[in-house]
Amino acid sequence: MNPYLAGILLGFVLLASFYLTGRGLGASGATRSVVIGAVTTITPEHAENSGYFSKYLGDNQMKTWLVLEIAGVIIGGFLSGAWAGRLKMRVEHSPGISKRKRIYMASLGGLLFGFGSQLGRGCTSGAALTGMSVMSLAGFVTMMAIFGTAFVLAYFFRKNWI
Amino acid sequence: MNTRVILSIILISFGSIAAILPKQKTSSVQLDADDLLREIRLETNLVSTDELADLLINLDPGLLLIDVRDSLSYSKYHLPGAINIPLNQLLDEKWMPYIDQISKNNIFYSNGTTLSSEAWIVTRQLGYKNNYVLYGGLNSWFETIIQPNLPGAMATSEEINRFNKRKAASMYFTGSSGASDMNSAPALPPVPRKKKKRVAGGCS
Amino acid sequence: MGPLVPLQNISNELNLLIAFVIGLGFGIALEQAGFSSSRKLAGMFYGYDTTVLKVFFTAAITAMLGLIFLNFTGLIDLDIVYVNEYYVYSAIIGGIIMGAGFIIGGFCPGTSFTAAAIGKIDAMWFILGSMIGIFIFGETFVFWKDLYMSGYKGAVKISDLLGIRDGYFALALILVATLMFWVAEMAEKKFKREDITKEI
Numbered sequence: 001m002n003p004y005l006a007g008i009l010l011g012f013v014l015l016a017s018f019y020l021t022g023r024g025l026g027a028s029g030a031t032r033s034v035v036i037g038a039v040t041t042i043t044p045e046h047a048e049n050s051g052y053f054s055k056y057l058g059d060n061q062m063k064t065w066l067v068l069e070i071a072g073v074i075i076g077g078f079l080s081g082a083w084a085g086r087l088k089m090r091v092e093h094s095p096g097i098s099k100r101k102r103i104y105m106a107s108l109g110g111l112l113f114g115f116g117s118q119l120g121r122g123c124t125s126g127a128a129l130t131g132m133s134v135m136s137l138a139g140f141v142t143m144m145a146i147f148g149t150a151f152v153l154a155y156f157f158r159k160n161w162i
Numbered sequence: 163m164n165t166r167v168i169l170s171i172i173l174i175s176f177g178s179i180a181a182i183l184p185k186q187k188t189s190s191v192q193l194d195a196d197d198l199l200r201e202i203r204l205e206t207n208l209v210s211t212d213e214l215a216d217l218l219i220n221l222d223p224g225l226l227l228i229d230v231r232d233s234l235s236y237s238k239y240h241l242p243g244a245i246n247i248p249l250n251q252l253l254d255e256k257w258m259p260y261i262d263q264i265s266k267n268n269i270f271y272s273n274g275t276t277l278s279s280e281a282w283i284v285t286r287q288l289g290y291k292n293n294y295v296l297y298g299g300l301n302s303w304f305e306t307i308i309q310p311n312l313p314g315a316m317a318t319s320e321e322i323n324r325f326n327k328r329k330a331a332s333m334y335f336t337g338s339s340g341a342s343d344m345n346s347a348p349a350l351p352p353v354p355r356k357k358k359k360r361v362a363g364g365c366s
Numbered sequence: 367m368g369p370l371v372p373l374q375n376i377s378n379e380l381n382l383l384i385a386f387v388i389g390l391g392f393g394i395a396l397e398q399a400g401f402s403s404s405r406k407l408a409g410m411f412y413g414y415d416t417t418v419l420k421v422f423f424t425a426a427i428t429a430m431l432g433l434i435f436l437n438f439t440g441l442i443d444l445d446i447v448y449v450n451e452y453y454v455y456s457a458i459i460g461g462i463i464m465g466a467g468f469i470i471g472g473f474c475p476g477t478s479f480t481a482a483a484i485g486k487i488d489a490m491w492f493i494l495g496s497m498i499g500i501f502i503f504g505e506t507f508v509f510w511k512d513l514y515m516s517g518y519k520g521a522v523k524i525s526d527l528l529g530i531r532d533g534y535f536a537l538a539l540i541l542v543a544t545l546m547f548w549v550a551e552m553a554e555k556k557f558k559r560e561d562i563t564k565e566i
Contacts, residue, residue, distance in 0.1 A: 001398040001399060001400075002165055003399055003400075003417040003420040003421050003424075004165045004166065004169045004420055004421075004424050005165070006395055006398050006399035006400075006421050006424075007399070007420055007421040007422070007423070007424025007425045007428065008169075008424055008425070008428050009391075009394075009395045009398065010392070010395040010396070010399070010421060010424075010425035010428075011424060011425040011426070011427070011428025011429045011432070012391075012428060012429075012432070013388060013391035013392050013395055014425060014426075014428075014429040015428065015429045015432035015433065015436075016388060016391070017388045018368075018369065018429065018432075018433060018442070018447055019368040019369060019370065019436065019441070019442055020368070020369065020370050020371060020384050020388070021369055021370070021371045021372075021381060021384055021385070021388075022368075022369030022371060022372050022446050022447050022448060023369075023447075023448045024429075024448060025388070025392055025476070027474070027475035027476035027479065028475045028496070028500075030475075031475055031493065031496050031497055031500060032500050034497065035497050035500045035501050035504070036504075038497075039501070039504075050504055050505070050507065051507045051508060051511060052503065052504040052507035052511075053504050063382065065381065065382065065385045066385070068382045068383075068385040068386045068389065069385040069386065069388055069389035069392065070389060070479055071386060071389060072385065072386040072387060072388065072389020072390040072391075072392065072393060073389045073390075073392050073393035073396070073476065073479050073480060073483075074389075074393060074479050074480075074482070074483045075389075075390060075393065075483070076389060076390035076391065076392060076393025076394040076395075076396075076397070076480075076483075077393035077394070077396060077397040077402060077479065077480035077481070077482075077483035077484060078393075078483040078484060079390075079393075079394065080393065080394040080397035080398050081397050081402065081483065081484030081485075082484075084397075084398070086397075086402070086484050087484050087485055088484070088485050089485040089487060090485065090486065090487065091486070091487045091488050092403060092404055092405060092486055092488055093488065094405065094562075102488050103487070103488060103491050105470050105471060105472075105488075106404070106471050106472065106473070106488040106489070106491040106492045106495065107471075107491045107492070107494065107495035108467075108470055108471065108495065109466075109467045109468070109469075109470035109471015109472060109473065109492060109495065110467065110471050110473070110478070110491065110492035110493060110494065110495020110496040110497075110498075110499060111467070111495040111496065111498055111499040111502070112463055112464070112466050112467030112470065112471070112495075112499060113463075113464050113467030113468065113471060113473070113474065113475065113492075113495075113496050113499065114467075114475075114495065114496030114497060114498065114499025114500040114501075114502075114503070115463060115467075115499035115500070115502055115503045116460045116461070116462075116463030116464035116465075116466075116467055116499075117460065117464060117475060117496070117499075117500070118460070118499075118500055118503040118504070119456055119459060119460035119463065119503065119510060119513075119514060120456055120457060120459070120460020120461050120463070120464055121450070121451070121453060121456050121457070121460065122450065122460075123464065123474055123475045123476065124422075124464075124468075124474040124475075124476065125392075125474070125475065125476040126450075127450055127457075128422075129422065129425060129426055130448075130450070131449075131450045132426035132430070133425075133426045133427075133429035133430045133433065134430075134433065134447060134448070134449045134450070134523070135430065135449075135523045135524045135525050135532060135535055135536075136449045136450040136452070136521065136522065136523055136524070137452050137519070137522040137523065137524050137527055138450035138451060138452035138453070138457050138521075138522070139450045140524060141452070141454075141457040141458060141461065142450075142457045142458075142460065142461045142464075143461070144461070145457065145458050145459075145460070145461020145462050145464070145465060146461045146462075146464045146465040146468060147465065148461075148465065149461065149462045149463075149464075149465025149466055149468075149469075150410075150411050150465040150466075150468045150469040151411055152465075153465065153466055153469045153470075154411035154412060154469055157469050157470060158412065160408075160470075161405060161408045161409075161412060161472070162412055162414075162559065162562075166547050166548075166551060169424065169547075170544040170547065173424075173427060173431075173540045173543075173544065174537075174540055174541070174544065176431050176435075176540075177427075177431065177533075177536050177537035177539075177540035177541075178537060179533075180431055180434045180435065180532070180533035180536045180537060181531065181533035181534045181536065181537040182533065183434060183435075183438045183531075183533050184438075184531075
């Protein structure tokens with residue numbers, strides 16, 4: 001789909017979210033709910049003692065707005081991929097690196113992003129995209145930091161992509 | 163013309179329109195005209211002088227009398243425990259905690275019913291609750307409570323009862339215990355109404 | 367008047383259902399934009415694919431204009447709509463770490479779920495990594511707590527900070543974005559990599 005068109009579509013989804021619920025989109029919060037859910041199931045006291053996780057404890061970790069939204073994202077992505085014929089189990093990597101290296105990179109990137117999203121109080125969907133549309137300064141600053149850093153570091157990781 | 167150009171033109175046009183739009187202070191709690199008219203006609207906002215006398219005699223803690231006349235009139239005479247918010251200052255910042263709150267019942271009063279009704283309409287339209295109007299104002303207060311009319315010879319027992327109550331109230335308000343409270347004003351502003359809460363959001 | 371859920375006292379269950387439906391739209395939009403491919407996302411930083419820029423800014427601007435118009439017609443109360451709270455150090459340092467994660471992993475959380483949904487194994491590893499990253503943050507929180515909580519400025523809006531109307535900022539952003547779209551298209555021609563763009 002034409003990227004501009006996809007952008008407009010995404011913009012309308014975001015607007016609908018604002019009109020219906022007063023909040024925008026998000027993603028990292030859902031991952032956090034899953035982590036807390038897992039920790040709570042395994043060692044409940046640990047979650048309560050933790051300075052950070054204890055803030056998010058509730059009756060049911062998985063019954064939060066973001067988790068439901070991400071469930072929708074997964075199914076929506078699947079449907080869209082199925083419709084466009086893009087469904088395929090594979091490791092997508094540049095021919096210049098091996099599959100294994102790609103998996104290492106993805107995991108490391110994920111680790112950094114997970115950590116960063118908690119410290120930064122949001123990710124590109126929640127802070128940057130949603131933040132930009134409500135003109136929040138926090139969203140703007142976070143977005144500049146993310147994209148700025150990525151641009152600066154791009155040179156050092158070019159072998160992984162190009 | 164490719165997508166980018168078309169999109170840019172559309173966006174810049176909309177953006178220009180948006181730039182001209184004034185900032186709307188939308189308040190989701192404001193009343194529209196229909197609701198306001200309905201409430202006015204129901205007259206549930208009116209408080210009679212008898213009712214007020216009862217509240218004052220029983221030292222009702224939830225009561226706050228607001229005198230909306232000018233300060234000169236207020237200083238000459240005001241109802242016991244009343245504070246003075248002249249009508250032209252009604253929407254000043256410093257009075258907000260008094261008129262926009264949910265813990266006390268405010269009764270606006272003036273000499274008649276005009277000024278107090280005006281105060282009520284303005285605050286009710288903004289969505290503020292717990293504001294009332296003293297029907298008849300100070301004029302009625304004097305006629306009914308301070309110097310109640312003697313019931314005539316053909317009076318019903320109800321009218322006689324009411325007269326007696328008013329006579330007692332009159333003595334209360336003009337007697338020793340009433341007079342000392344005459345010129346005191348309450349010290350603390352009431353609890354302000356809970357502000358609209360922002361929705362939780364982001365990645366939290 | 368909107369937002370509907372807080373003002374119309376909509377039940378939590380219905381709110382969650384709405385979340386799911388919105389997620390569906392989100393996932394479809396992301397996948398249709400092609401964001402389920404890490405090479406497409408990373409292409410933004412090497413110039414051969416600027417889809418990220420186009421989609422991101424178009425979406426943000428569309429929603430922004432939508433909010434301004436809805437507010438003007440009295441259909442939405444902007445005081446209730448969520449505005450991110452600004453914690454100076456969190457935003458900047460968290461953003462830097464996320465930027466590193468982005469260029470190394472090639473995903474962000476939202477797109478990783480979309481990609482995993484169509485079978486990308488590297489996206490699944492990204493998700494796993496992010497869970498570990500979150501866990502690590504929680505465990506070591508004691509070291510970051512002061513940094514995390516410092517520099518609180520409240521829910522600052524840029525238009526308030528600059529003292530301009532929302533609409534002016536929107537127009538300014540649109541003009542900047544239009545400029546960036548032009549630059550992006552030029553960059554795509556200059557940094558062309560047919561071998562990659564054909565695949566993704």
